[in-house]
Amino acid sequence: MNARPDKTFYASPKLAMEAEAENFAYTLLLSPDASQPDALAVIDVRPGSPSYSQIVHTVVMPNKGDEFHHFGWNACSSALSPLSGHAFLERRFLIIPGIRSSRIYVIDTKPHPTEAAIHKIIEPEEIFRKTGYSRPHTVHCGPEGVYVSTLGGAGADGTDGPAGIFIMDCETFEVLGRWEIDRGPQQLHYDFWWNLPRDYMVSSEWALPPQFENGIVPEDLLANRYGHRLHFWDLRDRKNVQTIDLGANHQMALEVRPAHDPSREYGFVGVVVDTTNLEGSIWTWWREGGQFHIRKTATIPPEPASVDRLPPLLQGFGAVPPLVTDIDLSLDDRFLYVSCWGTGELRQYDVSDPFNPTLVGSVHIGGIDRRTAHPNGKTYAGGPQMVEISRDGKRVYWTNSLYSTWDDQFYPDGVPGAQVMARAGKEGGLELEKDYWVDFPQGYRAHQIRLEGGDCSTDSFCYPSA
Amino acid sequence: METGWSVTELWLAVVLSGAYHGINPAMGWPLAVSAGLMERRPRALALAMWQLAIGHTLAILLALLPFAILLALVTWLQVVRVSASLLVIGFGIYLLVNRRHPRVLARIRPTQLGLWSFVVATAHGAGLMLVPLFLGLCRADESDRAAQSLMAGDVGTGLLVSAVHTLSMIAAGGGFAWVVYRYVGLKAIAGSWFNLDRVWAASLVAVGSLSLIFALESGGM
Numbered sequence: 001m002n003a004r005p006d007k008t009f010y011a012s013p014k015l016a017m018e019a020e021a022e023n024f025a026y027t028l029l030l031s032p033d034a035s036q037p038d039a040l041a042v043i044d045v046r047p048g049s050p051s052y053s054q055i056v057h058t059v060v061m062p063n064k065g066d067e068f069h070h071f072g073w074n075a076c077s078s079a080l081s082p083l084s085g086h087a088f089l090e091r092r093f094l095i096i097p098g099i100r101s102s103r104i105y106v107i108d109t110k111p112h113p114t115e116a117a118i119h120k121i122i123e124p125e126e127i128f129r130k131t132g133y134s135r136p137h138t139v140h141c142g143p144e145g146v147y148v149s150t151l152g153g154a155g156a157d158g159t160d161g162p163a164g165i166f167i168m169d170c171e172t173f174e175v176l177g178r179w180e181i182d183r184g185p186q187q188l189h190y191d192f193w194w195n196l197p198r199d200y201m202v203s204s205e206w207a208l209p210p211q212f213e214n215g216i217v218p219e220d221l222l223a224n225r226y227g228h229r230l231h232f233w234d235l236r237d238r239k240n241v242q243t244i245d246l247g248a249n250h251q252m253a254l255e256v257r258p259a260h261d262p263s264r265e266y267g268f269v270g271v272v273v274d275t276t277n278l279e280g281s282i283w284t285w286w287r288e289g290g291q292f293h294i295r296k297t298a299t300i301p302p303e304p305a306s307v308d309r310l311p312p313l314l315q316g317f318g319a320v321p322p323l324v325t326d327i328d329l330s331l332d333d334r335f336l337y338v339s340c341w342g343t344g345e346l347r348q349y350d351v352s353d354p355f356n357p358t359l360v361g362s363v364h365i366g367g368i369d370r371r372t373a374h375p376n377g378k379t380y381a382g383g384p385q386m387v388e389i390s391r392d393g394k395r396v397y398w399t400n401s402l403y404s405t406w407d408d409q410f411y412p413d414g415v416p417g418a419q420v421m422a423r424a425g426k427e428g429g430l431e432l433e434k435d436y437w438v439d440f441p442q443g444y445r446a447h448q449i450r451l452e453g454g455d456c457s458t459d460s461f462c463y464p465s466a
Numbered sequence: 467m468e469t470g471w472s473v474t475e476l477w478l479a480v481v482l483s484g485a486y487h488g489i490n491p492a493m494g495w496p497l498a499v500s501a502g503l504m505e506r507r508p509r510a511l512a513l514a515m516w517q518l519a520i521g522h523t524l525a526i527l528l529a530l531l532p533f534a535i536l537l538a539l540v541t542w543l544q545v546v547r548v549s550a551s552l553l554v555i556g557f558g559i560y561l562l563v564n565r566r567h568p569r570v571l572a573r574i575r576p577t578q579l580g581l582w583s584f585v586v587a588t589a590h591g592a593g594l595m596l597v598p599l600f601l602g603l604c605r606a607d608e609s610d611r612a613a614q615s616l617m618a619g620d621v622g623t624g625l626l627v628s629a630v631h632t633l634s635m636i637a638a639g640g641g642f643a644w645v646v647y648r649y650v651g652l653k654a655i656a657g658s659w660f661n662l663d664r665v666w667a668a669s670l671v672a673v674g675s676l677s678l679i680f681a682l683e684s685g686g687m
Contacts (some may be wrong), residue, residue, distance in 0.1 A: 002661060003660060003661045004656075004659065004660060004661065005656045005659050007656075009656060010656070011496075011652035011653070011655045011656060012652050014652075015652055015653060080496070080655055080656060080659075081496070081497070081500070082491055082492055082493070082494050082496055082497055082586075083497065083571070083572070083574070083576060083582065084572065085492075085567040085568075085571045085572065085586070086567060087491070087492065087659055087661075088661045088663075143572040144569065144572045144573070145569075145572075171566070196576070197500060197504060197576050198576075199575055199576050199577070236573060236574070236575045236576075262504065263503070263504050263506075462500055463496075463499065463500045463503055463652050463655070464500075464503045464504055466503055466506065
């Protein structure tokens with residue numbers, strides 16, 4: 001325990017934006033064929049440093065086949081609310097779930113990021129036994145500890161019972177048990193986030209494990225059998241208070257991004273694909289009069305392509321769907337970044353008016369058909385996928401892999417790990433940084449990125465910026 | 467005059483402990499800042515501070531009133547004083563050893579500030595810290611009154627101690643919250659937050675020990 005609050009805890013999003021820029025980025029590495037253990041790469045992002053945009057340290061796990069995907073910090077700015085009772089936690093441990101193995105690693109990033117090491121390993125059996133869930137995924141630190149969403153229920157294939165959220169103790173990392181008391185109609189799970197002072201949570205749906213673990217199941221997708229609902233929860237009551245169906249054709253509503261300023265009661269969610277026209281879409285949800293509402297506020301059209309440029313999965317369509325697989329919101333709630341993993345584009349929308357996102361920036365890189373190279377001339381396989389924005393909003397980092405088995409279906413030639421960065425203009429506009437390109441070790445793919453001192457998809461704030 | 471603190475000193479201690487609790491962020495003033503900013507009006511700040519104060523007062527009363535009633539057992543006065551002191555010392559030691567915060571706090575809604583304040587003050591032994599001061603004040607006004615009127619008097623003293631303590635707490639905490647809200651900005655929240663857990667626990671041990679010494683000296687047990 002510190003004598004003072006961690007200096008990377010910020011009362012408001014505005015204070016987080018004004019703080020010192022990140023020096024290191026943490027990126028998850030996965031071995032798609034499980035031939036090597038998954039790993040955590042520590043990347044130097046200090047401009048002018050001799051090892052700029054290079055991996056300076058790697059934490060290799062002792063097991064194979066974990067399949068790293070998302071991860072999060074043990075503590076964040078939400079600790080600055082007296083309600084948390086934990087003002088003196090440190091932002092120190094990265095909680096990394098393996099979505100295939102259901103194992104969780106706790107990595108200690110102190111005394112220095114380049115000395116990061118394994119602190120604790122939580123074996124799958126403990127999670128199965130204490131929660132009845134499997135395939136842990138999204139991690140957020142919150143009022144009752146560390147919240148971890150899961151993609152599967154019990155049983156070998158994860159279909160025995162619903163998927164949900166469980167809680168871990170924020171100091172000992174002991175798995176405490178299921179979070180939900182009343183889940184209502186919720187069965188599937190993917191992402192979740194919240195507004196802490198307003199005391200609500202929003203969660204999304206992906207699919208049952210057999211629908212994604214061995215690759216996307218085209219028949220299920222075309223039959224609209226993937227998730228297409230959002231669930232709204234009373235956070236302290238642990239109760240589902242409302243479920244909204246986006247319509248069955250809006251397959252896979254994945255990443256949930258509430259406004260960072262807690263006085264704003266709206267947020268966004270991205271829909272991967274509309275099965276009627278292959279569009280990707282952005283939806284804006286909001287709370288008004290105690291009720292939640294949602295509306296489609298932006299669409300991204302598919303791009304026609306010749307059959308010989310398409311993987312077998314898409315040949316019947318003669319087009320590339322944008323595949324909105326990740327979205328991320330800058331800390332000032334002004335710019336929403338949207339990954340179009342299929343078409344190979346990263347879009348920047350001005351969402352000052354959350355109901356009218358305006359496209360103000362775009363970068364093309366990779367893509368199933370376009371296959372745009374990086375400005376440095378290197379081939380970028382896959383498309384923009386996991387996005388992370390620096391706290392000050394000036395740098396946008398992303399990687400290229402979606403999920404091992406899905407990568408192979410959409411990009412059969414392989415998706416060697418890549419991480420790039422673009423600079424965002426003050427009033428919009430996006431430009432790839434020529435000198436930023438991370439080379440990953442042979443055989444590894446790159447997934448989510450976390451930035452030292454917090455970023456735009458980890459910290460929850462309890463005070464408005466005003 | 468018996469050993470121990472004078473009445474003025476005791477009242478001063480009641481006021482100072484109020485200020486101490488008030489400016490400690492863990493007792494809630496940042497929540498008043500947050501409320502003011504969320505609703506963009508100072509009234510919300512004042513309302514939140516008021517809720518915090520009510521919860522805090524109730525927590526103090528919960529600690530003091532049982533002793534006010536016990537004091538009526540005049541014959542056992544010494545035992546009451548010694549046990550109260552030991553209780554305060556014991557709780558301080560418990561807080562020193564057990565650094566974990568009760569998880570039940572996290573289950574309270576952000577809108578239930580009064581309840582939160584009550585639970586957080588109770589969990590930290592905020593009321594216990596006042597017990598020795600309260601007993602000192604009751605002793606100061608002992609006379610040959612009948613047990614019944616003595617008890618009424620002690621209950622009255624208990625109410626007065628709680629009120630004075632809370633007024634001081636709300637003035638200090640509310641003042642701090644207002645300055646942060648209106649002038650200094652949110653940086654002051656992290657900036658003014660010190661880990662007082664150990665100091666707090668040590669204060670309990672110190673107050674309890676002083677009270678124990680005074681009780682033993684005056685009582686000749």
